[in-house]
Amino acid sequence: MSSARLTSQFRVSALQKLAEAEGGFAAVLRKGDQLSGAILLVGQIKGRNPVIYERYPELDGSFSWHQVTQAIGGDETEPTKYWKSRIKRDPDLWVLELDVASKERLDGLLAADS
Template sequence: MIEPRLASHMLVSGLIRQAAAHGSFAAVLRKGDRIAGAVLLLRREKGRNPALFERFPSLDGSGKWSEVTIEDIEKEEKISEILDRRAARDPDIWILELDVPSAERFTDILASMN
């Protein structure tokens, strides 16, 4: 049986709260559809090492976060291009930036949302 999906604005709100609880910073870069908008996460570690993650639905109705790309800070424009293209194709998309002290904290934040 498929479980109902969490509304996008609730997922984003939960991620922001979990980030704060784990000593991280979160900011909404783009608001999308409150109910069904896709969510992209731009993760940084202490302002560096940007990586892009997207939540894909799984067969049991839950979501699984998958890494879309990793870029060196010198190639910041590539991530901006990806985000701009996605927003142009999908006006309902949410883009959230998380700046975490370590990759482990990021993993903890995502695990707390499953």
């Protein structure tokens, strides 16, 4: 029995809509491969302290989001440098920015897409 996988474009669109439905802001910073491109998520709380998360596969076939970088020492350009360097190695990469009101909302959005 095969299970249908959601496309990357669908996942990005769903995350955008969920964030906006809760009063947050969402923007696609870079479009990747519509079907299977990896997704980086730049999460911010009230426009500050960007943190990058990436979806990784788990042993049971599910996926979960893991923090891969954050603004260090107040340098909020560090996450941008990270995803721009990743694009050079992975041209199929999606980059989605979510700006929400609280860490709890961001965690909820990430959990909804796991």
